[in-house]
Amino acid sequence: AMHWPYTRKTIARGMRRTPFYAAQKAAGANFTSANGWERPLYFGRPMTDSFNRQDWFVDWRDEHVALREDVGLLDLTFGRFLVAGKDAEQAMQWLCNGNMSVAVGRLVYCQMLNEQAGIEADVTVARLGEQEYLVMASAGAESQTYNWLASQLDDFNVSLVNMTSSEVTLAVMGPRSREWLQSLTPSSLANEDFAFGRFQRLDIGYLPVRAQRITYVGELGWELHVASEYAQQLWETIMATEQTPRLCGAMAVDSCRQEKGFRHWGHDMGPFDDPLAAGLGFCCDLATDFMGKQSLLAKQQLGHASRLLQLRLVDADPLLFGKEPIVRNGEIVGRLTSATYAWHLGCAMGMGYVPSEGCTSEALLGADYAVMVEGRLVPAKVSLQAFYDPSHGRMRG
Numbered sequence: 001a002m003h004w005p006y007t008r009k010t011i012a013r014g015m016r017r018t019p020f021y022a023a024q025k026a027a028g029a030n031f032t033s034a035n036g037w038e039r040p041l042y043f044g045r046p047m048t049d050s051f052n053r054q055d056w057f058v059d060w061r062d063e064h065v066a067l068r069e070d071v072g073l074l075d076l077t078f079g080r081f082l083v084a085g086k087d088a089e090q091a092m093q094w095l096c097n098g099n100m101s102v103a104v105g106r107l108v109y110c111q112m113l114n115e116q117a118g119i120e121a122d123v124t125v126a127r128l129g130e131q132e133y134l135v136m137a138s139a140g141a142e143s144q145t146y147n148w149l150a151s152q153l154d155d156f157n158v159s160l161v162n163m164t165s166s167e168v169t170l171a172v173m174g175p176r177s178r179e180w181l182q183s184l185t186p187s188s189l190a191n192e193d194f195a196f197g198r199f200q201r202l203d204i205g206y207l208p209v210r211a212q213r214i215t216y217v218g219e220l221g222w223e224l225h226v227a228s229e230y231a232q233q234l235w236e237t238i239m240a241t242e243q244t245p246r247l248c249g250a251m252a253v254d255s256c257r258q259e260k261g262f263r264h265w266g267h268d269m270g271p272f273d274d275p276l277a278a279g280l281g282f283c284c285d286l287a288t289d290f291m292g293k294q295s296l297l298a299k300q301q302l303g304h305a306s307r308l309l310q311l312r313l314v315d316a317d318p319l320l321f322g323k324e325p326i327v328r329n330g331e332i333v334g335r336l337t338s339a340t341y342a343w344h345l346g347c348a349m350g351m352g353y354v355p356s357e358g359c360t361s362e363a364l365l366g367a368d369y370a371v372m373v374e375g376r377l378v379p380a381k382v383s384l385q386a387f388y389d390p391s392h393g394r395m396r397g
Contacts (some may be wrong), residue, residue, distance in 0.1 A: 018232035079142030085158035113292030173221030218260030261386030
């Protein structure tokens, strides 16, 4: 059968639904599945299959614009695993490439590496207590992340519990998110009181919510984590406000995260990609001892064999869907690992690995690049940094 862009599976659907499913369906959600979860792609006109622009692209665009310029609401329920016990810090320090000896209330974005420095999991970790860490991974990577944790923790005095079904997550993202969320809670959301990379308990209406200040779309925002039994009340409280956030789906998340240069495990990185090649060296705290560190140091000494680049088409009309060949100086050197239409940039863009052995960054970026689209070469601009807000000012503001 034709593998259309954004193909939705037709079997084993409806297996896992968040408490927001019925309300989202009534609001016009077009769903896809992620590891069994029903997840809105976007809200609006029914999705039609084509390799060309469709009427529903306007709905996708409007959600992207809401996240960039106003405020959007996302159902981001994902995998979460509690690692608890006397050796919790020791275990997490060994498994994660970041510094896990942080204060309670901190969030750490990091990877879990194998002995060859390949990326087995891409996670955000919350230190809930002195002997408790909550490991969070994307819905699609839930099984992989849990299995990796379970296979690596035998030598530590800790317990591992899959908490995915116990909580749900609504994310409020966009430049107006602070103003909007502040109207629902007496706690201060100002930078000096609630900094980026932290979590706090907030009272929203009658509900206790763990609010995490972090983002996958590159804007100011909070994830609201709540026990599953409180989920519908949280939805109703949000929907009862004036100027409710625009409902947004996975399409807008994906186009925003690619503009921001955020990687996706399973597409832009995996067990055969190391953090240096993936542009995630900033996550690695080499002052700590973690699995794969020696292999990573050896790769660092030898130099990068490949690098993940961001590419944006010079022509605004062609579309990209992923896997398209990357051409450098007339030679095919790689393929796109992810691709989307970047509505803020006004063109299609993607990411992909290209050979970099013996190349300086200047030489790598100074070459002539193009992407092969429907058999023709379309010139592309490249960058090692995000095309959108590379200084991170918007999400930290």
